[in-house]
Amino acid sequence: MSSRKTKLIEKFKKIDNLEIIESHSDVKRLSKDFYNYSPILEEKLDGCIADLVVRPIDKNAVLKVAEICWELNIPLTLRGSGTGNYGQAVPLFKGIVMQMNFLNKLEEFYPDTGFVKVQSGCLMGDLNKQLERFGRELRLLPSTFKTATIGGFIAGGSGGIGSIRWGFLRDPGNVMGLEAVTMNEEPKLLKFDAEESEPLNHAYGTNGIITSLLIATDIKRKWYSLVIDCEELFKTIEILKTCLIAAIDLKLGAILEKGIVDKMPIWFKGESKSHKILIQSTLGGIKTIELICKKYGVESFLLGEEDQLSNGISEVVWNHTTLHMRAKDKNWTYLQMLLPLNKELELINSLKEKWGTNILWHIEAVSQQGVPRLAALPVLKWHSEEQLYLIIDHCKKLGAIIFNPHVLTVEAGGLGVIDSDQVKAKLKFDPKGLLNPGKLEGWEIKDDFNL
Numbered sequence: 001m002s003s004r005k006t007k008l009i010e011k012f013k014k015i016d017n018l019e020i021i022e023s024h025s026d027v028k029r030l031s032k033d034f035y036n037y038s039p040i041l042e043e044k045l046d047g048c049i050a051d052l053v054v055r056p057i058d059k060n061a062v063l064k065v066a067e068i069c070w071e072l073n074i075p076l077t078l079r080g081s082g083t084g085n086y087g088q089a090v091p092l093f094k095g096i097v098m099q100m101n102f103l104n105k106l107e108e109f110y111p112d113t114g115f116v117k118v119q120s121g122c123l124m125g126d127l128n129k130q131l132e133r134f135g136r137e138l139r140l141l142p143s144t145f146k147t148a149t150i151g152g153f154i155a156g157g158s159g160g161i162g163s164i165r166w167g168f169l170r171d172p173g174n175v176m177g178l179e180a181v182t183m184n185e186e187p188k189l190l191k192f193d194a195e196e197s198e199p200l201n202h203a204y205g206t207n208g209i210i211t212s213l214l215i216a217t218d219i220k221r222k223w224y225s226l227v228i229d230c231e232e233l234f235k236t237i238e239i240l241k242t243c244l245i246a247a248i249d250l251k252l253g254a255i256l257e258k259g260i261v262d263k264m265p266i267w268f269k270g271e272s273k274s275h276k277i278l279i280q281s282t283l284g285g286i287k288t289i290e291l292i293c294k295k296y297g298v299e300s301f302l303l304g305e306e307d308q309l310s311n312g313i314s315e316v317v318w319n320h321t322t323l324h325m326r327a328k329d330k331n332w333t334y335l336q337m338l339l340p341l342n343k344e345l346e347l348i349n350s351l352k353e354k355w356g357t358n359i360l361w362h363i364e365a366v367s368q369q370g371v372p373r374l375a376a377l378p379v380l381k382w383h384s385e386e387q388l389y390l391i392i393d394h395c396k397k398l399g400a401i402i403f404n405p406h407v408l409t410v411e412a413g414g415l416g417v418i419d420s421d422q423v424k425a426k427l428k429f430d431p432k433g434l435l436n437p438g439k440l441e442g443w444e445i446k447d448d449f450n451l
């Protein structure tokens with residue numbers, strides 16, 4: 001064992017309420033996330049393993065870990081449940097992985113606003129159950145909500161089930177504040193209001209250790225799941241768009257191309273040989289959707305209340321679609337994009353013409369700055385990095401905005417541009433650059449800015 005590691009263990013052992021994980025197999029497992037959905041990231045990240053993993057049981061232990069990392073110049077990478085897809089929680093430069101899952105309490109619910117204050121390591125499935133007693137639910141959920149933490153979602157995710165109504169996590173109104181520990185000589189637990197929280201939202205834990213979050217919630221509704229069979233792909237888009245502008249509550253609206261449906265679990269695909277539209281709405285909303293289906297001459301099947309189903313449609317949407325495709329054949333990977341408004345079909349047809357069944361279409365309805373839009377998470381048969389970028393260029397030329405899941409940094413993936421506020425926050429709260437190093441592009445070129 002290296003002397004650095006021995007020294008670290010000695011220091012960590014003096015911290016109350018801190019679990020230390022030393023076993024190589026556990027440290028290796030806890031240094032990984034789901035980056036293997038990308039062959040490019042797989043090659044880059046397979047060898048990245050932390051020295052140690054720690055799990056703080058209270059906020060004081062978080063402060064002490066930060067203090068020791070500062071003193072010994074040790075990189076510190078945060079982890080919720082490690083379900084991210086871009087290696088967000090993978091330590092690029094060894095050091096410590098700190099898993100936050102023991103900080104998992106609902107701290108307070110505010111009935112006047114519907115805001116909930118919750119510790120960052122709380123699983124979203126658990127939080128949603130606890131919110132039920134207040135008649136509330138989370139607005140936005142990744143399809144991994146049963147196993148993923150709320151802190152990991154805010155720091156590393158973007159949206160998901162609920163984005164059809166509530167947009168994305170960085171939209172104003174979703175995250176109302178947070179508390180985070182800084183990585184300074186004397187680490188502090190600071191409170192941030194909604195505006196101050198923005199630079200820490202979707203920053204991959206590069207500029208603060210989030211301990212609690214203040215999140216806006218929605219009124220709890222009973223969501224019913226409905227599947228529509230449709231033979232023509234163009235018609236699925238028309239039907240979904242008609243549902244989007246109807247005066248109904250929606251939690252989810254997705255389209256799976258037939259080639260994808262064929263690879264889904266048997267409980268979902270049944271005997272059907274067509275494309276499918278998947279909708280979650282209230283029972284009232286379902287009546288309207290059934291009328292829309294009648295108008296278009298397509299058949300719909302009401303599966304029942306999503307929460308009561310042994311297998312709900314939440315398990316075949318967003319990146320769970322990719323998961324099922326990969327379960328059949330590991331050569332499937334994926335892309336993420338916002339399709340050009342009212343030119344969705346044009347783009348899909350053009351790509352079909354050029355790339356054939358190397359790309360299969362999976363569409364998700366979202367609200368983009370208040371406007372109903374279609375996003376896509378098409379699955380791609382992997383051939384080469386060169387081909388991937390030709391496909392990306394093809395999509396961009398036709399007006400798609402790409403959120404590239406084959407890159408490591410905050411900017412290259414979701415944000416698209418350097419957010420100088422994120423870099424400023426890192427200068428202030430992590431001046432040595434110890435938090436999740438290598439993931440914030442703006443930090444690497446900070447000297448070019450006048451910050």
Ligand SMILES: Cc1cc2nc3c(=O)[nH]c(=O)nc-3n(C[C@H](O)[C@H](O)[C@H](O)COP(=O)(O)OP(=O)(O)OC[C@H]3O[C@@H](n4cnc5c(N)ncnc54)[C@H](O)[C@@H]3O)c2cc1C
Nearest residue numbers: 080081082083084088143149152156157158160205210319
């Ligand atoms: C099958 C599948 C489906 C998915 N579906 C979706 C989806 O619908 N929508 C979506 O947005 N994502 C999706 N994801 C990605 C991922 O599951 C979610 O973003 C999830 O919310 C991440 O939570 P986590 O607890 O696993 O975070 P982790 O993966 O552990 O961490 C994510 C990032 O947050 C940082 N972080 C974690 N905790 C903290 C903290 N306390 N303070 C500061 N930084 C922290 C980590 O360092 C890392 O950079 C999917 C992934 C898979 C494999």
